Amino acid sequence: MPPQPRTLLDKVWDAHVMATRPDGQALLAIDRHLLHEGSFHAFGMLDHADRKIRRPELTFAVADHYVPSRDRAGPIPDPEIANMVSMLAANAGRHGIRHFGLDDRAQGIVHVLAPEQGLTLPGLTVVCGDSHTSTHGAFGALGFGIGATEVAHVLATQALWQRRPKTLRVGIDGVLGPHVTAKDVILAIIAALGAGGAVGHVLEYAGSAIRGLSMEGRLTICNMSIEAGARAGMIAPDDTTFAFLEGRPYAPKGALFERAVAAWRRLPSDEGARFDREVTLDAGAIAPTVTWGTSPETALPVTAAVPDPGAESDPTKAGQMRAMLDYMGLTPGTPLEAIAIDRVFIGSCTNSRIEDLRAAAGVLRGQKAAVPGLVVPGSGPVRRQAEAEGLDQVFRAAGLEWGEPGCSMCVGINGDLVPAGERCASTTNRNFPGRQGPNARTHLMSPAMAAAAAVTGRLTDIRRLGGR
Amino acid sequence: MQPFTTLQAVAVPLDVANIDTDQILPARFLKKPRSAGYGNFLFHDERRRSEAVPLDAAPYAGAGILVADRNFGCGSSREGAVYALVDGGIRCVIAPSFGDIFASNAAKNGLLTVTLPEETAAALRARLKAEPGASLTVDLPAQTVTDPGGSAIPFDIDPFKKRCLVEGLDDVALTLEHAEAIAAYEARAAAEAPWRVPG
Numbered sequence: 209m210p211p212q213p214r215t216l217l218d219k220v221w222d223a224h225v226m227a228t229r230p231d232g233q234a235l236l237a238i239d240r241h242l243l244h245e246g247s248f249h250a251f252g253m254l255d256h257a258d259r260k261i262r263r264p265e266l267t268f269a270v271a272d273h274y275v276p277s278r279d280r281a282g283p284i285p286d287p288e289i290a291n292m293v294s295m296l297a298a299n300a301g302r303h304g305i306r307h308f309g310l311d312d313r314a315q316g317i318v319h320v321l322a323p324e325q326g327l328t329l330p331g332l333t334v335v336c337g338d339s340h341t342s343t344h345g346a347f348g349a350l351g352f353g354i355g356a357t358e359v360a361h362v363l364a365t366q367a368l369w370q371r372r373p374k375t376l377r378v379g380i381d382g383v384l385g386p387h388v389t390a391k392d393v394i395l396a397i398i399a400a401l402g403a404g405g406a407v408g409h410v411l412e413y414a415g416s417a418i419r420g421l422s423m424e425g426r427l428t429i430c431n432m433s434i435e436a437g438a439r440a441g442m443i444a445p446d447d448t449t450f451a452f453l454e455g456r457p458y459a460p461k462g463a464l465f466e467r468a469v470a471a472w473r474r475l476p477s478d479e480g481a482r483f484d485r486e487v488t489l490d491a492g493a494i495a496p497t498v499t500w501g502t503s504p505e506t507a508l509p510v511t512a513a514v515p516d517p518g519a520e521s522d523p524t525k526a527g528q529m530r531a532m533l534d535y536m537g538l539t540p541g542t543p544l545e546a547i548a549i550d551r552v553f554i555g556s557c558t559n560s561r562i563e564d565l566r567a568a569a570g571v572l573r574g575q576k577a578a579v580p581g582l583v584v585p586g587s588g589p590v591r592r593q594a595e596a597e598g599l600d601q602v603f604r605a606a607g608l609e610w611g612e613p614g615c616s617m618c619v620g621i622n623g624d625l626v627p628a629g630e631r632c633a634s635t636t637n638r639n640f641p642g643r644q645g646p647n648a649r650t651h652l653m654s655p656a657m658a659a660a661a662a663v664t665g666r667l668t669d670i671r672r673l674g675g676r
Numbered sequence: 677m678q679p680f681t682t683l684q685a686v687a688v689p690l691d692v693a694n695i696d697t698d699q700i701l702p703a704r705f706l707k708k709p710r711s712a713g714y715g716n717f718l719f720h721d722e723r724r725r726s727e728a729v730p731l732d733a734a735p736y737a738g739a740g741i742l743v744a745d746r747n748f749g750c751g752s753s754r755e756g757a758v759y760a761l762v763d764g765g766i767r768c769v770i771a772p773s774f775g776d777i778f779a780s781n782a783a784k785n786g787l788l789t790v791t792l793p794e795e796t797a798a799a800l801r802a803r804l805k806a807e808p809g810a811s812l813t814v815d816l817p818a819q820t821v822t823d824p825g826g827s828a829i830p831f832d833i834d835p836f837k838k839r840c841l842v843e844g845l846d847d848v849a850l851t852l853e854h855a856e857a858i859a860a861y862e863a864r865a866a867a868e869a870p871w872r873v874p875g
C-alpha cells in the first residue's frame with residue numbers, strides 16, 4: 209500500500225512527537241524558543257520551582273517590546289520600562305542564553321530578527337510567548353505563540369503537550385492587481401474567515417499567488433494567521449525560501465546546508481493530502497484593503513463605505529457593529545476614502561521589513577506628509593539597509609520620524625502611543641480597542657496604503673495615487 | 677494551582693464578540709509583577725468606557741463567572757489576561773468559542789473555560805440580563821452548567837484538561853516523567869537533522 213499522503217503540518221508534527229498520551233495529546237519537541245521582555249513571569253516560575261533551562265543553546269532572548277524607538281544614547285528614562293529591558297538581560301545572562309539586547313547590531317522585533325538571522329528554518333518547531341509567532345510558518349516551520357506557564361514548561365523541558373490541530377488550506381490562485389500586497393491578501397483572508405474562523409486549525413497558504421510572494425510577503429501573511437484565530441500558518445518551503453536562508457548567520461553552512469535543503473524539499477504537502485477544510489480566494493479580486501472597526505475581520509476594499517448596522521438582521525451583531533462604530537467615531541455610509549486620519553505608523557512584525565519600507569518610500573518620495581507619523585524598521589539590519597538605500601531620507605524629507613527597531617506603536621508599551629481619540633493609519637496587525645493607546649483608533653493597511661494616507665491625510669486608494 | 681471542582685457564583689453577561697486580551701488586560705499593565713494585584717487591572721479601560729462590561733454594576737458585585745459571545749480571549753498570548761480574571765475573582769468563562777492560547781493559559785491557572793453552542797450561550801446571556809445578579813452553578817466533574825431556573829446544561833471538555841483542573845496538577849512534573857523519551861528523541865534528531873541545533 210502506498211504511504212498515506214501527508215500535509216506539510218503532518219510532516220513537521222510527526223517529526224517532533226516524542227510521546228503520546230492515551231487522550232491523544234502529544235509531547236512535541238521544540239527546536240527554537242524565543243523570549244522577549246515579557247518572559248519575566250516564566251523565569252519567575254522556573255526559579256520558584258528551582259529548575260534549569262534544558263537547552264539554552266536552542267533558546268534566544270530578544271529585547272523588542274519595551275525598547276525606545278528614539279534616542280538610545282542615554283539610559284531609558286521610565287524606570288519600569290528600563291527594568292523590563294534589564295531584567296531580560298539579567299535572566300538571559302544568568303541562564304547562559306544568547307541575548308540580543310539594545311547594543312546588539314542584530315537587535316530587532318523577535319519575528320523579524322529570527323528569520324533574518326537564520327534561526328527560523330523549514331521543518332522546525334518555533335515557540336515564543338507571543339501570539340505572532342505564527343510569522344515563522346512562512347518558512348514551512350510550525351511556529352506558534354504560548355503563554356507564560358508554557359514558556360516556563362519549554363524552558364524546563366524543551367517540549368510542550370499539544371493536541372494535533374486541524375488543517376485548513378487557503379488557496380489563492382491568480383495574479384495580484386497593481387499595488388495589491390501580501391497585507392491586502394491576509395486582510396482579505398481574515399475578512400473571509402472571521403476573527404475566530406480558524407480557531408483550532410493550522411492554516412496552510414497555497415496557490416500561485418502565494419508562491420509568487422517574496423519571503424517578506426510570506427512573513428506578512430503568516431504573521432496575521434492568529435487574527436483569524438489560527439495559532440499557526442504555514443507556507444511550503446521552496447527555492448525562494450532556500451535562497452533567503454543561504455548564508456544567514458545561524459543557518460546551516462556548506463554541505464550541511466545542502467543536506468538540509470534536500471530534507472526541506474520533502475516537506476511540502478503531498479499530492480492528494482487531505483485537509484480538514486479548504487477555502488479559496490481569487491487573487492485578482494483582492495483590492496487594497498483597510499479595516500473600519502475594532503477587529504481585523506472588519507477589513508473591506510478601500511473603495512467601500514462604512515457598513516450600516518441597520519442592514520444587519522441579527523440584533524446582537526448589529527449592536528456589536530454600533531459599538532465598533534461608536535469607538536471608531538464613524539458614521540454608516542461614509543466612503544472609507546473620506547475618513548481623515550491624524551497620524552501614520554509604519555512598522556511592526558507585520559510590515560517593517562526592507563520590502564515594506566521600500567514600498568512606503570516609493571509612495572512618499574518627493575512628497576510631504578499631511579499628518580505626523582513614525583516609521584520604525586523591524587531590525588538593525590533592516591535599518592542599516594534602508595539607510596544605505598536612502599529610504600530614511602525619503603521619510604524624513606516627507607516629515608515623518610525615523611525610529612530605532614522595536615515594537616513601538618504597534619502596542620505602545622515603550623511609550624509610543626496614539627493619543628486618545630486620534631485616528632491612525634497603521635501597518636500593524638491589531639485594531640483592538642485601546643491597542644495603540646487608550647481610546648486610540650486604528651485602521652490596518654499595507655505600507656503603501658499607509659504612505660498614501662500620510663500624503664493625503666485620509667484613507668486613500670493607492671491605485672489612485674500611483675507611485676512607484 | 678488551585679483545583680476547580682464546583683462553583684456557584686454570580687454570572688455577568690457580556691454581549692460582545694471577539695473580546696481580546698488587550699481589553700481584558702491593557703498592555704501598559706504587563707510590566708507589573710503579579711503581586712501588584714492584577715485584579716485591579718481587569719477590563720481596566722473597558723469597564724470605565726462602556727456599559728458592555730458591567731462589572732461595576734451593583735448586581736454583579738463579587739461575580740465569579742462571565743458569559744460572553746464568540747472568540748473570547750482572542751489576540752495576544754499574554755497570560756496576564758488570565759491572571760487579571762482569576763485575581764479579579766473570575767473562575768469560569770462561558771462562551772461559544774475561545775482564543776486557543778487564552779484557553780490553554782486559562783487551564784494552567786485554574787480558570788475553567790466552558791464552550792457552549794452559540795444559541796445556548798445567547799439564551800444564557802438573555803436570561804442573566806433579565807435577572808441581573810443571578811447565579812449559575814458550574815459542576816466540572818459532572819460537566820454541567822445549571823442556569824438560574826435549575827436546568828442543567830451539559831458541556832464537553834478535554835479529559836486531560838479536566839483532570840488537571842480538578843486535581844490542580846503541575847504540567848512540568850508530568851512531563852519530566854517522560855525524560856527518557858525526550859533524551860532518546862534528542863539523540864536521534866541530532867543525527868538525522870543536525871541543523872536543528874543552530875551553528
Ligand code: SF4
Nearest residue numbers: 340556557615618619
Ligand atoms: S510588533 Fe506588535 S505584534 Fe509584533 S511582536 Fe511586537 S507588539 Fe507583538
